[in-house]
């Protein structure tokens with residue numbers, strides 16, 4: 001997640017609402033070029049500005065900052081954190097060699113998710 | 119319209135801080151131990167200078183960033199370590215001032231004001247790294263009425279003395295950046311432990327250490343924007359943009375102290391029958407030092423002014439920090455050259471300032487990170 005990702009989400013939500021950049025900029029109270037830079041990720045957004053944009057575009061703040069990968073997760077956050085802790089506990093008991101094997105398996109899973117491309 | 123003049127209030131502020139520093143800080147700064155440090159912190163508290171940005175309704179001076187930068191420059195010129203204690207406190211308070219609710223402001227900000235004021239700490243960096251937010255492993259598990267915090271934060275200024283620590287932690291380990299939250303942890307919280315205070319090369323008055331959190335229970339009301347998922351990352355980057363402008367002011371103060379010391383030496387040290395300042399090579403070095411400091415100060419003021427105006431200040435504060443920290447390192451080394459051999463002795467002011475300036479390109483985001491922040495917005 002980066003300011004570029006946030007910008008992409010702003011553009012998508014703006015287009016979903018049918019606003020032009022000029023229209024949204026006017027409602028937010030910034031210039032069209034500032035909004036264009038927000039969408040390109042070339043200008044940092046401050047919390048109060050994104051809160052305003054979120055309100056106008058009828059989206060929760062989380063929509064803009066959640067990374068795309070998080071949308072693949074189906075388990076609730078607390079469950080996943082608990083599982084994460086369990087995994088770390090298991091890892092701490094492994095030998096260096098076993099950890100290398102785990103790393104290889106993680107590489108394989110990532111390779112498989114990317115459709116087999118490097 | 120451009121105006122570089124200071125207001126009457128700002129001039130009076132500088133002169134009162136200078137006056138206090140010349141009597142209560144500068145004479146003891148080089149050799150200060152714990153007793154002197156306590157006295158200096160008392161002096162700051164007496165003038166309500168530990169966190170000058172705290173609004174008046176919470177007991178603070180309610181200063182804007184330009185005025186706060188003036189204070190930080192003066193303190194850094196007297197004692198960089200003491201200024202670092204103040205800069206860290208300002209950083210810790212900033213998320214509360216920017217986005218805290220009334221209850222958070224009422225509970226935490228008065229701890230930094232008035233005669234009994236103490237310092238606060240801001241904790242983001244971890245043993246595994248500070249530049250990459252994705253490495254954060256301090257995590258807060260959501261409970262029914264709040265969170266349970268576990269993890270470790272490293273190189274924390276004001277560790278062990280902070281009235282509270284503003285801690286950045288993830289609440290979803292698989293989506294770290296987006297799940298970041300800012301937690302306010304009272305200094306006496308159960309499960310909070312200062313593991314170690316480091317021997318640092320410079321800014322020695324400021325305690326820098328490692329803190330550990332073991333099942334620290336945090337009530338919902340101690341989480342900034344607790345109901346607004348996704349707010350932590352934006353608040354964090356915004357807070358850093360403010361903090362950078364203040365570290366920039368700290369750098370200007372260090373550089374200024376080095377110039378003043380080197381100038382005084384150059385006017386009084388005789389070589390070949392004349393003061394060394396009359397040798398063009400030394401005079402030009404001093405001219406370059408003064409010019410660079412002016413550049414750094416103007417960039418600092420511009421960043422602070424933009425913050426005070428509510429304008430976009432991200433690039434300006436990153437540029438100011440990049441330039442001022444570099445200038446402070448160059449100017450302190452140039453001052454050491456002017457002083458000759460004595461500038462290399464332990465206990466000499468310049469030798470200390472060289473070490474103080476060294477940390478400026480690391481804290482508040484390394485200078486590589488400043489370049490990333492700037493270039494991503496070009």
Ligand SMILES: Cc1cc2nc3c(=O)[nH]c(=O)nc-3n(C[C@H](O)[C@H](O)[C@H](O)COP(=O)(O)OP(=O)(O)OC[C@H]3O[C@@H](n4cnc5c(N)ncnc54)[C@H](O)[C@@H]3O)c2cc1C
Nearest residue numbers: 240241242243247248249273274275480481482483484486
């Ligand atoms: C005296 C002192 C006081 C401090 N006070 C605090 C404090 O109060 N609170 C707090 O949270 N932290 C504090 N810090 C920590 C400081 O913010 C970190 O040291 C800093 O962010 C760098 O993190 P790191 O040391 O883990 O280095 P790393 O992040 O491991 O970086 C190592 C090197 O790699 C470079 N690098 C890393 N990533 C990139 C990249 N993407 N592109 C280019 N270069 C990169 C860095 O610039 C650096 O040169 C303090 C540090 C010191 C020394």
